[in-house]
Amino acid sequence: MFHICLLMFSPQNYPLYIRSVPSQNELKFHYTVHTSLDVVEEKVSAVGKSLADQRELYLGLLYPTEDYKVYGYVTNSKVKFVIVVDSSNTSLRDNEIRSMFRKLHNSFTDVMCNPFYNPGDPIQSKAFNGIVSGMMVQTG
């Protein structure tokens, strides 16, 4: 069983959604991901400089570590998505991750469309949870 961890942060970098499967070792994930925010910010500010790249929301591999690969994605509203997978999980290539992000972004948009959702609050949508679970079962 590979680990996979999915996190979303507000533009101010506090977590909106954290899901990690299996849940042990979550702390290490958190430390890793928190550090990777440095790189996300670096990349986001770099993207800001070159206007041509602004369309690309996928930030790619952020932060390779010995154990994990951390991928990043940032929406136009600067909400950040991060997916952490085991380095040994070779079935997840760039393309798979990219499509996962796209799927996530779509369901996140749905969450935001909910008039009862207050932007910035932790996401507790069941529908969103379901989609994430489905994604993790598929890939994990």
Add this chain to the structure above:
Amino acid sequence: MTQGLRTSRRCSGDAGPTDSTELHREALPNNKALFGGYFHGVPPLKHMESQEEKPVIYTMENKPIVTCAGDQSLFTSLYTSLAQQLPREPMEWRRTYGRAPKMIHLEANFVQFKEELLPKEGNKALLTFPFLHIYWTDCCDTETYKSSVKEDMMRWQNTLRSHSSADWVIIVVETNDTKKKNKPNILPRSSIVDKIRSDFCNKQNDRCVVLSDPLKDSSRSLESWNSLLLKLRTLLLMSFTKNLGRFEDDMRTLREKRTQPGWSFCEYFMVQEELAFVFEMLQQFEDALVQYDELDALFTQYVLNFGAGDTANWLGSFCAPVRNWSGLLLRRPIDMEKRDSIQRGEASLLDLRSYLFSRQCTLLIFLQRPWEVTQRALELLHNCVQELRLLEVSVIDGALDCWVFLSCLEVLHRIEGCCDQAQLAANCSHTVGLWAYATDKLKSLGELCGLVSKNGPTSEDLNRTVDLLAGLGDERPETVNSLQSPYKKLKEALSSVEAFERHYLELSHAAMEMYQAIGRLRSARLVGKSLAEFYMRKGDPERAETFLQEALKSYVSEGWSLPVTHTRKQIAECQKLLGRTEDYLQTSALLAGDVNLSTEERKHFCQEILTFAGRSGNQSHKVTLSMNVFAQLTRLQFHPAAASVHSGAVLQVELTLRCLMPVSVRIQQLAASIHFDIDHGGTLKRSKGTLRNANQGTIEFKQGNSSAGPPSSAAAGPALEMDEIQDRSPSDNSLNSVGVVCKNTHLIIRRRENGSPPETSNCVSPPAVAMKEGGQMLKVQNVTLEPGNNSITFTAPSGQPGTYMLRQLCATMGEVQFVLSHIYPSVRYEVYSQEPQLTVEPLSEPLLAGMPQLVKFTLLTGHYTVKKGDALQLSNTETMPILPSSSCTARISSPEAELVGESVLSIQSSEKVTSISLPPTPPYHVLEFQLEVLCIIPSGSERPANERLTNGEVRHRPRSYSHPDTPMTAIDQRMSIDCPWSIYSTLLALTFYIPFKTKHSLLSAGNRKYIQVCVQNVSDMNFTLADMKLTEKQHSSLELQSFNTKTNQLLCSKHSVFCLWEVRWKDDLPSCLQCVFSANFSPLNQDSSAFKPFHYQFQLERVTTLYSVRAEILPPAGEQHCRSGLVCELEVCITRLTEPSEGEVAEDSKTDTDGLKTTKLMYEVADSSSNWAVCGKSSGMVLMPLRVNATHKVQIEVMPLFAGHLPFPKIKVLKYLPHNAAAAIQPDPDSCVENDSLSLLDKALDDQGDTASIRSRGSVHSVGSSDQQQRGVAMPRLEPFSPGQVFNNSHSQQVLVLPTADDHIMEVNAT
């Protein structure tokens, strides 16, 4: 040998072609020889950096081999120029497979042709492959050619052909000398070339080139050189394309066989690397790198496939246990040892990876991409660790850490070697990863080898260290002399605790500084945290705490709950070790309420606090902690909800505290401190308070989630608190403006730093909380707080009136105090003191005058206690008597409007005062009772003198006035009440409305007089009117005969009743009558007892009829009837009916010459309805004798304008007052009537034109119209008679007017 190669390159200018024997070897061993000793003697020291750049030279060293056959001495003579000029011009190299063409500078290594140089079948070596074969000759003699040269060429060609080498060229050198020398042999020079061409180059004429006069400096020579060089380059490139193409094809074929059982990656590796070597030789580093990358990818794929269960046999060698972990070696361009082991198939995975990376590194540095090296290095290291895991290669603990550590440092050294400091500093972001990785690895090595423990390594640790060091092998010769080599560092670090600490700290700080420099603060903090862990193990909590706090701050500000909890736990440990009790307890409190921890852990931390709290209090002060972490105030509720009570009342405050502790906690005292503010605005200014507590006295406190929760909505800032503002005009309380204000702008418009959400409850260090002593407190003793919500009720002090604000909350638990330093949003309640207040209001609107009406007395006792015997003293007024009633009950109700008691009031009336004795009533209660009062309707114009009330005040006469809202006339009735609580009387006003409007009129018929009274009901009620009577006060002889038949008359709302009386008199009719109309009325359908009297007083003056006017219209002469358009005669006859009264004689008569008293009358005929046209004189003066039956007749010509029954024109009779009499006349108050009549008269007089005096007066009148002036000048005036004084006999009489007989115009009115 290698030396020779080098010199041959260095001294190529004079040394001539290399002895080709040096290359007569098998390709690969030769390679080894070529590269193996290359760096020999070059010390790998830092200061020798320039020497380390040697690989660049090395690649230039290898050049494509070109063999030379034929005339060696000829070639030797040309060699220098050739070698120099060949690379001078670049050539475009067109590539196969759609690869982009490249410009390339060609060089060549010219060697003497030997058959051994030609590659044997199956030999894949490319480096030693001769790409071009040249045959040199300067033969110009046919004979010689035929005898020897041709033969030699044939042999050469055959050898080439036998090795299927088609890349050759024959160069024929021509010199003028030879030409001269051979002149006798008259053979055309070209013929040799032609011969050669025909002999060897069938169809390939370009394979034979002529070089003319090569050693001369002539244009011809130059041209010939250029064409030769071009030819050589072209041929070389052709050869490259062809041979490399063939090689690549072979290589691909080999690669395609990789699924076959016997295939070996190592073999294939060697083949593809050969290609890489050639590209490198051609300085096509990019292409060379591609070859290595392909190999890399291929290998990676194999490993992954292995992971997926697809095992290749050859991979077995890579799965061998790792025995050597000496790290990367990047100082050699080619690590021949590793290459050999790969070739032998003995390489371990680390060997292969190291070798591959060292080659990639070399090429990347050639390409000047050092930062890619660092990036790839990090990937490589991670990848290797993963691959070893995947392949399940057995490695002893720590070996990989050693390998990674050494490799990281090696890469960093390599990069430092080729960049200057500035470049390095600018590209920290590329190297920092390696630094951090090395730090990490060193740390885990240290932990493994027992170097971080307080006690130093155990023997087991030492054994492990020895094992690890053994795997490093000997130091490589390149770094033996370097003081700072990675090898030495590692060895040293592992050798002692102190050395380890030094190295570890050095690395950590380097990594942190770099992270900070490039703004990766989070990463820096993570390194710091790891450093803190190190310090903790070393037993130095003080230093550790700084780093931990730093990290915690970052996690807290970004709401990362798990890291927050974890870091906090570490901090708690530090603080405990440091003995910082207060901080430790605060952190413990945070942790005890942290849901991320297990219940056991939370209980542990909670117990820590409880244990401390339970300690005997030998300390001078209590430890004060922030309450937020212990329990949160979630709700506050006031009972009663208005949060506003009168002084002395009971006000309860219910707090809801959410206790975050995992177990129930007993608290000795919970206290809320209160700030007291004396209310200035007196007693009833409560609007602010009520507005605040609009939501039923409940205040919800918004909290961040649990202590480590995400800040969630706190990011959006505190909620807006809005208040409504109404700006009212002070004079009439009308609304000027309305607005909304935000009360907490200071919180909302606060500048946020770093965009981090404002979160204070999670403060890293507890906020300085101080319990403010003094003041009032709400206190509850001995409360047990259960986990979760607890409800605690306080009784709030409510002694003094004013505003009480809850400021702080403090829970005391032994030696520990939890303080909520500021309750926000602010909570306040008000205690007010109210003056007794008495109000009187009608029970039903409107109050009708003249009838008993109920009014309600309401007494708000306020702070006053009504004692037994207290009484209200009402001053009696005759206009509004208080009607005694037998049973008058008073209701006493509490402030909550609950009925408390009822009692019968005793009311005693004396002449002046009505005393109402009140039942005893507690303060702040409401006492209500009803009284019946009657407002007497004022009867007309009677104006009694002011009276004084019992208390000496001037009695205000009720004045009636008309109210705009109702047609009824209103009367304000004032009451003066003396209350027991005040020395001043309370003045209250009630407004009554008179339900009736009464009018009277005097009617005449000749001498007979009638009085009519009209009573109009203007109220909304129906009444019965009874016993209507009219009396005259002064003249008893007068008899008033009633024409009213009904005694009881229904008077409906908005209806009127008319009553009529005839006045009869015996002797003389008095000129002035004082009449009183009286009637009884009651609301409809009530018994007779309910009848109340109603009086109406009026006065009639000048009642007697003085003159009678009779008018007659006479048709024109000869006509029986009047006709329209024909002038008729109006005859007016004025007759005196009565003897002049004394007043009249004195007033306006004058004695005529014959002694007869006369008076002047003015008549006027006016037709307002335009029926008549007055022809000629319409008004005039009549001199009237003052005696009975004196008659005066006037004729006036009038013309009817229409036919039909026309009403008579109006005839007015007015008194004419001569100017001398004017002063004596009592001026009529209604002067404007007079003015009107005057102006009317003026108009009439204009026509007349016979009375100059009147005319002149009129002109004066037009100048000034004020009374004063008229009176001063004493002008003659006109005065109308009172309504009864002139009786018009022909009033509303009509006359028949016929149409004119010869009416030509027919007027038809169709309606």
